[in-house]
Amino acid sequence: MPDSPRIEIDPQSSVPVFRQISDRIRILLVEGRLAPGTALPSVRRLAMELGVHFNTVAEAYRQLATEGWLELKHGRTAVVINRSVAEVTNRDWSEGFRMRVRALVAQIRSEGVSAKALAEELHSLAGEVTRP
Amino acid sequence: MRLFVLLFNAFIGATFFAMPNLTRPGLLFAVPVPAGFREGPDGRRAIRVFRLIVGPVVLVAMCVSLLAPLNAVGLIMVGAPYGVMLAAGIAFYVQYRRLSPFAVHTAPVRCAELGTAPDRMPWFAWLGTAPFATLLAAAWYLHLNWASIPARFPVHWGADGLPNRWVERSVKGVYGPLVFGAEICAWFSVFALAGWHGSRRSRLRGVLLVAMVSAACFMGVLFGGIALIPLLKTPPWVIVFLPMVILIPGTIVLVRKFMEPGEPMEATPNECWKAGTFYCNPDDPALLVQKRLGLGYTLNFANPWSWILLSGLVLIMASGFLVLP
Numbered sequence: 001m002p003d004s005p006r007i008e009i010d011p012q013s014s015v016p017v018f019r020q021i022s023d024r025i026r027i028l029l030v031e032g033r034l035a036p037g038t039a040l041p042s043v044r045r046l047a048m049e050l051g052v053h054f055n056t057v058a059e060a061y062r063q064l065a066t067e068g069w070l071e072l073k074h075g076r077t078a079v080v081i082n083r084s085v086a087e088v089t090n091r092d093w094s095e096g097f098r099m100r101v102r103a104l105v106a107q108i109r110s111e112g113v114s115a116k117a118l119a120e121e122l123h124s125l126a127g128e129v130t131r132p
Numbered sequence: 133m134r135l136f137v138l139l140f141n142a143f144i145g146a147t148f149f150a151m152p153n154l155t156r157p158g159l160l161f162a163v164p165v166p167a168g169f170r171e172g173p174d175g176r177r178a179i180r181v182f183r184l185i186v187g188p189v190v191l192v193a194m195c196v197s198l199l200a201p202l203n204a205v206g207l208i209m210v211g212a213p214y215g216v217m218l219a220a221g222i223a224f225y226v227q228y229r230r231l232s233p234f235a236v237h238t239a240p241v242r243c244a245e246l247g248t249a250p251d252r253m254p255w256f257a258w259l260g261t262a263p264f265a266t267l268l269a270a271a272w273y274l275h276l277n278w279a280s281i282p283a284r285f286p287v288h289w290g291a292d293g294l295p296n297r298w299v300e301r302s303v304k305g306v307y308g309p310l311v312f313g314a315e316i317c318a319w320f321s322v323f324a325l326a327g328w329h330g331s332r333r334s335r336l337r338g339v340l341l342v343a344m345v346s347a348a349c350f351m352g353v354l355f356g357g358i359a360l361i362p363l364l365k366t367p368p369w370v371i372v373f374l375p376m377v378i379l380i381p382g383t384i385v386l387v388r389k390f391m392e393p394g395e396p397m398e399a400t401p402n403e404c405w406k407a408g409t410f411y412c413n414p415d416d417p418a419l420l421v422q423k424r425l426g427l428g429y430t431l432n433f434a435n436p437w438s439w440i441l442l443s444g445l446v447l448i449m450a451s452g453f454l455v456l457p
Contacts (some may be wrong), residue, residue, distance in 0.1 A: 051413075051416045
């Protein structure tokens with residue numbers, strides 16, 4: 001039996017914990033490591049394992065459900081669903097995206113990462129993101 | 133009796149003397165410290181100061197156990213461990229305060245699996261029913277041999293080994309210890325379930341379950357044995373020594389299991405530990421977390437179920453006045 005995917009959070013980070021949880025799960029969803037039909041751990045169990053409040057995990061699940069990734073059952077368990085999103089063809093989306101990536105790139109560059117290494121990493125990541 | 137008190141105090145003293153070592157690697161006086169700190173000058177000094185306080189108190193307790201008059205042995209048996217415990221508690225707290233500035237964050241990154249595999253209890257959890265079967269068997273045996281139970285039998289013995297309290301043959305007098313034993317076993321069973329379902333997944337959670345099931349089995353055998361004393365004429369020293377013979381090796385095995393390397397320390401925020409002993413974190417849904425003082429698990433006192441569990445134990449102890457002869 002293959003190992004279940006894992007998520008990591010850093011409670012000391014400035015990013016709110018509920019966002020860290022939803023971000024990590026979204027990565028697994030986009031990469032296809034959580035396929036439609038997969039059940040996620042109950043809010044209670046995941047909160048227990050991460051040592052965070054129930055509401056923090058429930059908020060992360062609600063966020064992903066709003067985005068169409070999960071179906072929440074009785075507000076406690078969550079199942080991955082087939083998410084169909086029409087491909088965006090115009091370039092309106094790119095303005096907001098570009099701003100976010102530029103902010104991120106600036107932050108990483110300010111930490112001393114070279115432009116070449118960053119470009120290679122972004123290129124590699126783009127290849128990994130295969131699921132719409 | 134004097135020999136027993138001496139051995140008992142020696143065991144208690146040795147346990148407290150070894151306290152700085154009876155903990156998870158990475159902890160010293162309940163403070164999470166960097167690797168190698170224990171062997172460094174500050175770590176060695178803290179251990180030395182602790183032992184300089186506890187050692188003489190243990191020696192005094194041993195001397196008093198050896199030299200005190202026989203009629204004071206009972207008092208010493210109760211008082212000496214408390215004296216050692218008090219000295220160790222004070223010495224521990226002083227070192228805890230001194231080492232707190234060296235504390236590091238335990239596992240700043242927390243991980244969790246997203247699997248939904250059923251969280252089944254191991255097979256040995258079924259052994260939790262054994263103490264109830266033992267108590268029922270004892271009750272059945274007493275019922276079958278009711279006529280053979282003496283009309284009056286001893287239920288309490290003094291430090292000199294002679295009985296000093298007697299009861300008449302009655303339902304309460306004969307079955308009382310079994311009822312009380314069943315209450316205690318039920319509490320251990322509930323605690324075992326709470327430990328399994330109310331703590332984070334780890335190898336040590338299984339060790340906790342073993343400890344709780346073993347404790348319930350031990351209580352079942354102990355109270356079953358106590359209830360059969362009037363019928364089997366068991367000498368009281370058997371009831372005193374037998375638990376030690378089982379408890380000491382059992383404790384050593386569990387301590388070794390808890391100290392086995394390989395399991396990362398549980399991530400609990402330092403600021404949620406009061407005096408390194410009491411965990412109180414309302415944001416943590418866990419009912420039981422790994423201890424920082426000593427080995428094993430402790431309750432999250434911010435979880436209301438902790439207080440319900442503790443209240444249950446207090447009620448059981450209080451019920452002793454009603455059900456015990």
